[in-house]
Amino acid sequence: MILVGAAYEEVIYIDVAIVYALLSYIGTLYVAKYLEGGSEK
């Protein structure tokens, strides 16, 4: 996404890349928490 933003010279695509990174991080943490707690309780 950063490369697409640089290729089309649009700064908003870089912001989309930042939001993707943070959202995937939050999603990963919640999935890991679900997997971790789901087997114990």
Added chain:
Amino acid sequence: MGTLLTVLYILLGIGVFFNGLGSVGLLRFPDVYTRLHAATKATTFGSIFTSLAVIIYGFSRWDITGDSKFRVLALHTIVALICLIITNPTGAHAIARAAHRSGIMPKQAVIDELKEAKLK
């Protein structure tokens, strides 16, 4: 401009090479932990290099043309790179911890010293 293009192509080449290595490792490694190793470390390293190429491109175009759009491009890419560096290893650690907690052993492993240490 010639040396700048050379540097950009070298950085992009390194980034694409390591991202490709991450994909190959994700396909060929046997269990969760080695696949996580390949998919996280190689892609983080490759993404750092592709983002570095974009940062250098933005600052150089800003230096040449004086358009503030390229400065904004480079600075936002720096922010994205910082987010990537912080979140990617943390997410991988969370996945590995969840996999170990749910009882998955690495392939060909016979002892589990982390479980024997009884860490909470």
